[in-house]
Amino acid sequence: MSTQPRTDENTEPAWLLVTRREVVSRITDKSFLLGTAFMVVLIAGFIGFSAWQGERTERVTLAATPDAVAMAGAIADSAPEVDDKVEVTVLETDDEAAAETALREDEADAWLHPTDDGWQLTSESSEQDALTAVARAVVRQQVLADNAASAGTSVEALETGSTVTTDFLRGDAERAGVAEAVGFVFVFLFYFAALVFGMQLASSVIEEKQSRIVEIIAAAIPLRHLLAGKVLGNTALAMIQLLVYLAVGLVGLSFTPYKSFVPALSGPTAWFIGFFLAGFVALACLWAVAGSLASRTEDLQATSTPLTMLMLVMFFGGVSLDGRAQVVASFVPPVSAVVMPKRILAGGVEWWEPLLALGLLAVFAAITVWIGERLYRRALLQTGGRVSLRQAWGAAE
Known part of the structure; x- marks a missing residue:
């Protein structure tokens, strides 16, 4: 029997229904709202303290x-x-x-x-x-x-002759300091969002699998629609939260001694949003796979370890890489999602470099989604213990 959803004019696509459910259930959740509000207060408080310190x-x-x-x-x-x-x-x-x-x-x-x-x-x-x-x-x-x-x-x-001055091939010392600080914020926001929303996504997959609700859902809609809805829903939530944080940060920065840099930060911030979107979609799909491979909540630590290690590599790579290593990493997905925005902040990047890096990241995301969708479909309905990647890949439809 075909499991394709009905597509009459009064019925929404299944993936859109799942997306809406993910967004509505989370955006009305008190813990999500309180967590977002707490981070907004934290960002505003930090910027306010920095401004006070700078003027004191x-x-x-x-x-x-x-x-x-x-x-x-x-x-x-x-x-x-x-x-x-x-x-x-x-x-x-x-x-x-x-x-x-x-x-x-x-x-x-x-x-x-x-x-x-x-x-x-x-x-x-x-x-x-x-x-x-x-x-x-x-x-x-x-x-x-x-x-x-x-x-x-x-x-x-x-x-006479003893003075040592400093100079930069790109920008100046003050801009370099601001770029370093804002670059760290970009890296942290990506890591924080990918980790928090990724864990929530994987946990929801495990809950549906462990309670066997997923079997009822699978009888009504294709599993690829379920995966798409979960990924898109969590991506939308992450983007909403990210935009709130960035808006608060830029507005707050305009009240500090560094307000002259706000216009220059608008372009790199827009690029960061694009890189965040492509990178997050890829990682969200992998988090869904990590959840589908587990049969119990206790299994998630084991199934998500490779993904957690990848995110740590991205975080420390984004924070510590410089020079030639940074240039190379800015074109290597998914690390490019955090490294290229930092290079754009520092200046001196050719116009085609962000486009190439974003294109490679988008290709990586597409491949990841294709592989992840296959693993997700074949592992989700398997019960009785943790499923390995090899078992999931070779399992029958």
């Missing part, structure tokens, strides 16, 4: 004994030139004991005093990083000026 002026108190007051005053006066986010106030103390007391009683953040071979900053229990950086720069300049005057020359003459 760090005020520090520097204790100084009489033999260090002049140098401490120079540090306080020159601090804004070295770091405009650091404000130094000098606390004059009578002697070393008074300076130590000021540290212990939190009246001062650090104590400046001379040593046999220079100067030392002493703090109560942890180093004051911002103050240390400012003090090092100012003390070096002051000592150089004194030594140059003693030698009958100038600081400029002593430092």
Whole structure:
């Protein structure tokens, strides 16, 4: 008897019915909504904290004994030139004991005093990083000026030819920093979505198989329609969640000191959405296969191990690869789903490279779906224990 669904004008395709069921059941689930809301709050909170940190002026108190007051005053006066986010106030103390007391009683953040071979900053229990950086720069300049005057020359003459600058073949240092941070966010979002929705998809397949509901479904619609509906439904949910996160991130970034980069991030973000879609469809199909190979929930860890390892390779590859290895990986599916968007962020990518990488990823997704569909159909109705890939591939229809 044919299992093809009826296609009269009042009947929707079976895959669309399954897709709608997946979307509606998840999007009305409190845990899904609360999880999404929590991530939105987390992203907004992180961006808000970063913006606050970027605008915050760090005020520090520097204790100084009489033999260090002049140098401490120079540090306080020159601090804004070295770091405009650091404000130094000098606390004059009578002697070393008074300076130590000021540290212990939190009246001062650090104590400046001379040593046999220079100067030392002493703090109560942890180093004051911002103050240390400012003090090092100012003390070096002051000592150089004194030594140059003693030698009958100038600081400029002593430092001639000693300057080291940095440059990038692509972009600049600030853009490179932003690209690295946003690239990590892209990699994390892909990994997070593929793992969370993939596990949910595989678990739902196992539940239907273990309860034998799938046998009733299989009598009504083709299993390929069931697979298509599950993959498309979870893909739609993942895309909705991803778009929410990206929108919150870009809007939040517009309120930070990096707001000038928001227009430049729009293009790479659009590319990331395309790569995410192709890569997620391929992985979602593999997660459905992992669920169909298992007969119990306890089997999922074993059947999903190769897929989990692949996702870890994608994550660490996306985070750590650079140079020639990154260029090569940006064309190798499915790693290209996270590596190519990072390259686009950094700039300097030829126009055809993302198109080629996305085309290869789409071909990979199509092949994965074709293989996964065959494995899914042949393993889903087999009960009595975990099914191996070889058994699923060779099983009768």
